[in-house]
Amino acid sequence: MSQMFGTTGQRVLTDREIAEDILTSHKYLSNYYYAPAILESMDPGLRSTFQQIHNDTQSEAKQVFDYLNARGWYRPRQADAQSVTELRNIAEESRQIVSALSSGGQKFGTTGGVTGQTVIGQTGIDVQTGFGRPATQGIAMGGTTGGTWGGTAGAASVGQTWQSTAGQGNLQAGTGWQPSYSQPGQWTGTQAGEGQSGMGPSSVAQWARWGGQPSWTGLQSGGWSGHGGVTAGTAGAASAGQTWQSAGPSTWQAGTGWQPSYSQPGHWTGTQAGEGQSGMGPSSLAQWARWGGQPSWTGTQSGSLIGQTGVAGATGITGGFQSTGAYAQSDIRNRELS
Amino acid sequence: MPLTQTETWYLSECIKGETLMCQKLASYANQVQDPQLRNLVNDLQRTCQRHVDMLTNHIR
Numbered sequence: 001m002s003q004m005f006g007t008t009g010q011r012v013l014t015d016r017e018i019a020e021d022i023l024t025s026h027k028y029l030s031n032y033y034y035a036p037a038i039l040e041s042m043d044p045g046l047r048s049t050f051q052q053i054h055n056d057t058q059s060e061a062k063q064v065f066d067y068l069n070a071r072g073w074y075r076p077r078q079a080d081a082q083s084v085t086e087l088r089n090i091a092e093e094s095r096q097i098v099s100a101l102s103s104g105g106q107k108f109g110t111t112g113g114v115t116g117q118t119v120i121g122q123t124g125i126d127v128q129t130g131f132g133r134p135a136t137q138g139i140a141m142g143g144t145t146g147g148t149w150g151g152t153a154g155a156a157s158v159g160q161t162w163q164s165t166a167g168q169g170n171l172q173a174g175t176g177w178q179p180s181y182s183q184p185g186q187w188t189g190t191q192a193g194e195g196q197s198g199m200g201p202s203s204v205a206q207w208a209r210w211g212g213q214p215s216w217t218g219l220q221s222g223g224w225s226g227h228g229g230v231t232a233g234t235a236g237a238a239s240a241g242q243t244w245q246s247a248g249p250s251t252w253q254a255g256t257g258w259q260p261s262y263s264q265p266g267h268w269t270g271t272q273a274g275e276g277q278s279g280m281g282p283s284s285l286a287q288w289a290r291w292g293g294q295p296s297w298t299g300t301q302s303g304s305l306i307g308q309t310g311v312a313g314a315t316g317i318t319g320g321f322q323s324t325g326a327y328a329q330s331d332i333r334n335r336e337l338s
Numbered sequence: 339m340p341l342t343q344t345e346t347w348y349l350s351e352c353i354k355g356e357t358l359m360c361q362k363l364a365s366y367a368n369q370v371q372d373p374q375l376r377n378l379v380n381d382l383q384r385t386c387q388r389h390v391d392m393l394t395n396h397i398r
Contacts, residue, residue, distance in 0.1 A: 013366075015375050021366075037352060046349065050348070053392060056389065060382055
């Protein structure tokens with residue numbers, strides 16, 4: 001490329017450099033100015049203006065890109081085969097997760113076989129050979145250490161890395177001792193992953209803070225709780241200093257608290273939603289009780305306590321728990337509340 | 339409706355960004371060699387000026 005010099009001897013920009021700078025500037029304006037400005041605007045007129053300009057900016061950026069691309073000055077590199085394969089796996093995994101959610105949550109983990117899944121329920125211990133709806137009222141995951149869990153989101157043992165495919169692996173709940181037997185009801189577990197290590201208060205906590213009901217009642221909706229699970233997972237993975245890979249692959253980190261899965265008749269330990277575990281913010285339920293409400297386990301049956309504990313074990317694994325785990329919890333709650 | 343603090347901030351940043359963009363495009367229009375690119379730059383500059391007008395109209 002020949003260099004051009006102006007009358008003062010200073011090098012002037014080439015057409016390519018000028019076009020590239022215009023494209024870069026448009027990208028910057030679009031990404032860092034207009035996109036967030038739209039999201040942050042409350043005034044409808046201003047929001048509309050930002051949206052119009054954002055659209056213009058993106059359209060102009062495309063024109064500049066076409067100019068560069070037509071001259072061979074901007075040729076995005078083709079994806080390699082491995083990346084495409086990984087992308088396909090991720091897409092397939094996501095389709096399965098979404099499909100499981102849209103089917104009303106009757107099933108999940110349809111692709112991941114489960115062997116030796118221990119289910120803690122009201123009636124004790126049951127062994128599932130699949131990961132459909134649990135046969136007992138209880139929790140279908142996480143209560144035992146080393147149980148193999150194959151949800152659609154996959155699972156991995158502590159310290160291992162998620163595979164991009166809907167995989168299965170050893171699920172180890174929490175770092176503490178978590179026996180798989182059950183007794184009636186003392187809940188010491190966590191709730192929906194909230195407050196697990198490194199996580200701040202969940203949205204559920206916000207909800208409770210506004211005078212709402214304890215968070216578990218808000219988790220009746222499978223979709224809603226599923227979303228919360230994803231959120232919790234993301235936060236958990238981040239707190240562990242580990243990296244998510246798109247739709248779930250991640251390294252899981254167990255919670256730090258001791259979360260026995262057995263229970264005894266009902267006194268509230270005050271350990272709610274994993275609070276007291278490392279780096280956790282206040283839980284919703286603890287907040288709620290502090291403001292004069294009832295402790296969150298009130299109104300649940302012993303099965304739910306056990307179930308909660310089981311979930312706590314699962315959510316002790318911050319990270320890839322995602323919607324599947326949360327769903328299991330909501331499923332149980334639906335049963336109990338119905 | 340009075341603007342929020344956040345809206346005010348984004349509005350000011352966008353106005354400054356568009357103004358700088360206009361200045362650059364005006365300068366580029368005199369530098370480019372390719373007539374096709376010059377036309378494109380001129381079009382972009384006009385749009386940019388319109389954007390500044392749209393944004394400044396929200397300041398009452």
